[in-house]
Amino acid sequence: MADTQRGAAVDIRSVTKTYGDFTALDDISLRIEAGQFMTFLGPSGSGKTTTLNVIAGFTELTAGEILIGERSVGNLPAHKRNVGVVFQHYALFPHMTVAGNIAYPLKLRRVPKPERARRVAEVLEMVHLTDFSHRYPAELSGGQQQRVALARALVFDPPLLLMDEPLGALDKKLREWLQLEIKRIHRELGTTFVYVTHDQEEALALSDRIAVFNKGRIEQVGSGHDLYERPETLFVGRFIGESTVLSGPHEVRGDETAMQIGDEWVVCPGLPLGDGRQALLVRPEKITLRRTGSDLRPGENRLTGRVSEAIYLGSGVKYEVTLADGTRGVARMTLTEDRLALGDGVDVCWMQQDARLLADDGSSLGEQSGDHG
Amino acid sequence: MRNLFSIGRHPVWLTVPSLLLLLVALGYPLAQVVLRSFTDPAIGLDNYVWFFSRPVNLTVFWRTFEVAGWVTILCLVLGYPYAWMMTAVGPRMRLLLILCVLVPFWVSGVVRTLAWVILLQDSGVINRGLVALGFEKVRLIRTPLGVIIGMTQVLLPFMIMPLYAVMRSIDLRLVQAARSLGARPTLAFVQIYLPLSLPGVFGGAIIVFILGLGFYITPALLGGPRATMLSTLAQQQVLQQLNWGRGGAMGVILLVSTLVLLAVAARFTRRRYQITGGSK
Numbered sequence: 001m002a003d004t005q006r007g008a009a010v011d012i013r014s015v016t017k018t019y020g021d022f023t024a025l026d027d028i029s030l031r032i033e034a035g036q037f038m039t040f041l042g043p044s045g046s047g048k049t050t051t052l053n054v055i056a057g058f059t060e061l062t063a064g065e066i067l068i069g070e071r072s073v074g075n076l077p078a079h080k081r082n083v084g085v086v087f088q089h090y091a092l093f094p095h096m097t098v099a100g101n102i103a104y105p106l107k108l109r110r111v112p113k114p115e116r117a118r119r120v121a122e123v124l125e126m127v128h129l130t131d132f133s134h135r136y137p138a139e140l141s142g143g144q145q146q147r148v149a150l151a152r153a154l155v156f157d158p159p160l161l162l163m164d165e166p167l168g169a170l171d172k173k174l175r176e177w178l179q180l181e182i183k184r185i186h187r188e189l190g191t192t193f194v195y196v197t198h199d200q201e202e203a204l205a206l207s208d209r210i211a212v213f214n215k216g217r218i219e220q221v222g223s224g225h226d227l228y229e230r231p232e233t234l235f236v237g238r239f240i241g242e243s244t245v246l247s248g249p250h251e252v253r254g255d256e257t258a259m260q261i262g263d264e265w266v267v268c269p270g271l272p273l274g275d276g277r278q279a280l281l282v283r284p285e286k287i288t289l290r291r292t293g294s295d296l297r298p299g300e301n302r303l304t305g306r307v308s309e310a311i312y313l314g315s316g317v318k319y320e321v322t323l324a325d326g327t328r329g330v331a332r333m334t335l336t337e338d339r340l341a342l343g344d345g346v347d348v349c350w351m352q353q354d355a356r357l358l359a360d361d362g363s364s365l366g367e368q369s370g371d372h373g
Numbered sequence: 374m375r376n377l378f379s380i381g382r383h384p385v386w387l388t389v390p391s392l393l394l395l396l397v398a399l400g401y402p403l404a405q406v407v408l409r410s411f412t413d414p415a416i417g418l419d420n421y422v423w424f425f426s427r428p429v430n431l432t433v434f435w436r437t438f439e440v441a442g443w444v445t446i447l448c449l450v451l452g453y454p455y456a457w458m459m460t461a462v463g464p465r466m467r468l469l470l471i472l473c474v475l476v477p478f479w480v481s482g483v484v485r486t487l488a489w490v491i492l493l494q495d496s497g498v499i500n501r502g503l504v505a506l507g508f509e510k511v512r513l514i515r516t517p518l519g520v521i522i523g524m525t526q527v528l529l530p531f532m533i534m535p536l537y538a539v540m541r542s543i544d545l546r547l548v549q550a551a552r553s554l555g556a557r558p559t560l561a562f563v564q565i566y567l568p569l570s571l572p573g574v575f576g577g578a579i580i581v582f583i584l585g586l587g588f589y590i591t592p593a594l595l596g597g598p599r600a601t602m603l604s605t606l607a608q609q610q611v612l613q614q615l616n617w618g619r620g621g622a623m624g625v626i627l628l629v630s631t632l633v634l635l636a637v638a639a640r641f642t643r644r645r646y647q648i649t650g651g652s653k
Contacts, residue, residue, distance in 0.1 A: 058549055078552040079561075091550035095568050104564075105554035152554065 007035035007192035008069030008159035010055060015064030017050055024050045026216040027064075032194060032209075034069075034159075037186050039195045041203040041239070042213030048196045051213070052162050055194065057081050069159055084153030084161040084191075088168045090145040092137035098124070098148050099133035105156040123151040126185060143174045150182070154189065163195045167202065179205050200240050204228070212236045214363075228283070231356060235363040237281040244287065244329035244348075246280040246303075247360055257357055262325030266301040268357045277360035286354040287331035289319060291338070292345035300349050305329060307344045321348055406621040413618030420622035430606070434626070437603040440517055440524070440592070441585030447525045448532035448581045449574065456536035456573070460543075474530045482527060486594045489523040490514065493595065515597025523595045524588055531584060532577035539573030579638050583631055603627055 010032040017025040025047045032038045040048035053059040055066060057078035066073050073081055092101050099120050106116045124130045127147035137145055146166055153161055166182075167175040183206055186193050197203055203210050204224040212219045212227065212235070220232045224240075231237035238245065250259045250272060258267050259280055272278045289307075296302050308328075309320035319340060321329040329348055340346060410420050424430050459470045477485060492498050493513040500510045513519040543566065551561035592602040603623055611620035 056549075056553055058552070077557075078549070079555050079557050081553075082555070083553060085550065085553035087546050087550060089544070089546065091544065091546040093547060093551070093565055104551070104556075108555040108560070156555070 006159065007190050009034040009067075010038075010160060010192065010194070011065075011067035011070075012051070012055070013065040013067070015051070015054060015066065016062045017047075017054060017059065018062045023216050025054070028216075028218055030211055030218060030221060032192060035190045035192055037183075037193045037195065037206060037208045039197060039203040039207035039210045040213055041197060041200060041210050043198055043239070046213035047216040048198075048211075048213040049164055050216075052164055052194065052196050055160075056083055056085050056162055082156070082158050082160075084156070084158040086146070086149050086153050086161070086163040086166045088165040090137070090142075090149045092145055092148055092152070094137050097134050097136055098129065098140070101137070101148060102152045102155050105152065109156060119155055123155045126154075126188075127151045127181070142170050143178060146170065146178065147181070150185070154185070154191070158191065160192045160194065163193065165196055165198070168197075168199075175202070176205075182206065204240070210240075212239060214239075231281065231358065233363075234279050234281065234358045234361050237356065237358060238363060242284050242330050244282045244284070244327070244331075246282070246323075246327060247277065248325070250278045256352075261303055261323065261327070264303055264324065266303065266355075267352050268301075268355050269353050270357050272357060273359045279358050279360040281356045281358055282329075282350050282354065284318065284330045284332040286350045287329065288349045289321065289331050289333060289340060289346045290349060291340075292347055294347045294349070297349075299352050301352055301355070303329075303348045305346055305348050307340050307342055307346055310340060310342060319346075321346060323348065406617075406624050408621075409617045410619075410621030410625050413616075413621070420618045421626075423619060424622050424626065430623075433601050433603055433606050436517060436600070437586055437627075438630075440521055440600075440602060441582050441588075443521045444524045444528060444585045445532075445578050445582045447521065448529050449578060451525070452529055452532035452536055452577065453570075453574070456533050456540055459533075459537050460540045474533050477526070478530055482590050483594075485527060486523055486591045489519075489526070489591075489595055493519045493522065514595060515600060517596070517600045520592045520596045520600050520602070523591045524585055527591055528581045528584055528588075531580045535576035535580065536570065536573040539576070540570055543569045575638055575641065579635065582634070586627060586631060 010030075012028055012030040012032075015025055015028045016023070028047070028051060040051060042048045050059060054061055055068070057073065057076060061074065068081065068083065093104065096104065102120045102123060103116050106119060111119070120133070121130070124133055127150055129144060129147055129151070132140065132144065132148075137148065140148065149166070163182075167178055170178065179202060182193075182195075195203075195206060207224060209221060209223055210227055211221045214235050220227060220236045222230075227236055227240045231240065234245065237243055246259065246261050246266070248260045248262075250257050252258075252271060253267070255271065256267050256269055257272050257278065258265050259278065266280065268280055292304060294302075303323050305321040305323040307319055308322045311318040311320075313332075316332055316334050317339070319331045319333065321331060323329055331348065411417070413420075455470070455474075459467050462470065490497075494500075495510065495512070495514065497514070499513065504510060513522070547565050547569070548561050551565045552558070556564065587604055588602065589604040589608065592600065593605050593608075596602065596605070604627075607620045607623040607627075610616045610623065
């Protein structure tokens with residue numbers, strides 16, 4: 001089936017979904033190219049699962065339009081959309097065996113019995129469960145159940161596969177292995193995958209492109225690299241990866257913006273976005289920690305702080321630093337550098353062009369339920 | 374034996390009072406009934422021979438099963454959508470639906486049956502309504518139909534509660550999954566939801582059917598001579614004729630047929646799977 005399979009593009013046009021006074025999706029537009037691995041990333045309640053349900057046909061739109069493979073599916077009920085769905089809790093039919101579950105969509109499509117058996121065997125092989133076809137779901141582990149769910153959602157060759165936090169209930173090791181499996185299957189089939197998760201590491205590991213959801217809107221769409229290196233909003237910057245976020249009064253100096261942190265000033269190339277408060281975002285690997293009193297190098301920003309936590313990571317050390325104004329900073333350093341101890345006074349330094357100036361949208365780490373583990 | 378020993382770690386003595394009560398209040402009289410059915414007035418099978426040789430008895434015997442069967446079917450037809458509604462609505466509406474089921478429970482069965490007498494009698498509300506609408510009167514009281522109507526109302530909660538308990542545990546995402554795999558709503562219901570709700574259907578049906586077989590008050594008050602059921606017949610034998618042997622034989626026959634039915638039903642409800650779907 002790999003050679004004939006082509007993914008379908010998905011076009012989400014100005015989709016809005018309201019429940020009474022609550023706006024679950026606020027005018028969302030997004031194009032997912034055929035064969036792409038797209039991840040919807042965001043905290044719980046951000047609208048990512050609602051968007052998935054709207055594509056699957058489980059939830060009706062309040063306004064807008066959705067096209068799957070250039071065909072509008074607005075009036076199409078879920079069972080006519082020919083879209084595979086994998087649920088977080090697997091949703092395997094407990095009264096059917098593994099083979100029965102996987103054959104179900106083929107039976108509904110009146111595929112003749114020998115053909116059915118052949119295709120069930122084929123997908124079982126794809127998910128490495130050939131020996132389990134006569135078991136009932138309750139007799140399988142979580143990871144096995146999820147692979148059956150994946151096989152069932154793919155056996156009828158849907159051009160689009162939707163996955164709603166499929167690995168959320170599994171432990172870390174199994175999750176990482178299944179991520180690789182899902183990636184491999186995506187590569188082999190060329191089906192369009194839409195994957196919902198709140199785990200940014202998972203999103204980075206899997207996706208061609210990531211759409212970051214927040215409060216019923218899409219904050220930014222891009223590759224993992226784009227989102228990490230060039231976040232367009234503070235929310236995205238905070239949600240993807242770790243960062244030090246600085247905030248304070250700012251003033252424009254030529255084509256640069258200067259910001260006051262405590263009683264020190266830092267400079268950032270570029271002009272502020274909008275009139276409001278600005279924030280400066282610095283990634284941990286861009287920061288160099290030096291013992292207090294170091295020389296300021298050209299093009300560098302420097303703030304003073306104190307080491308408040310040192311976490312050994314094997315490949316390096318992660319330091320948490322409390323800056324003079326109380327802000328918490330994060331730096332990651334290699335083991336070859338000078339080892340710092342708790343309470344050491346440090347200069348927190350980074351190159352001016354390595355920080356990102358963003359509008360302060362008031363997002364804080366506290367409101368993000370992202371599971372960074 | 375190992376099972377018996379391992380029980381020892383639990384406070385088994387807590388069950389002693391209820392076991393004693395069952396033994397004294399159920400076991401002893403039951404043993405007496407069985408014993409007397411074979412010994413009163415003389416040792417032998419006389420009472421059973423009498424029961425099966427009198428056509429009237431057999432008519433009543435079949436009628437009992439027929440009425441209990443109809444009541445079970447009616448309870449299922451009425452209770453299934455009701456129980457489903459209970460799982461589908463919000464918590465406040467659910468509370469209201471549960472109350473609607475339970476409030477009649479708190480009213481004594483006699484009172485409820487007398488209410489049915491008022492409704493069903495020839496000059497009762499239903500018939501007056503029919504006449505007012507230009508229909509002919511229907512004979513309801515002292516007919517099996519009247520008994521079935523009354524019993525259905527009284528026994529409906531026994532159907533709804535087990536159904537609701539099972540349906541509540543069915544993961545509705547299974548139905549969504551079936552839809553995404555290509556099943557139209559009716560197929561998704563028939564192939565996924567219905568099979569998963571069957572334990573509730575069997576549970577409720579068995580309870581209602583068995584309670585229906587032994588029902589006494591409602592058939593006695595709503596039924597007449599043409600709607601006599603086995604319990605009424607046994608009561609007449611024991612209390613009016615003082616014939617404990619014949620009454621006992623009827624009791625034993627009812628008990629044995631019930632046990633046979635239970636054994637048959639048990640074969641159908643054996644499963645290898647859990648109904649809730651997946652591990653959560």
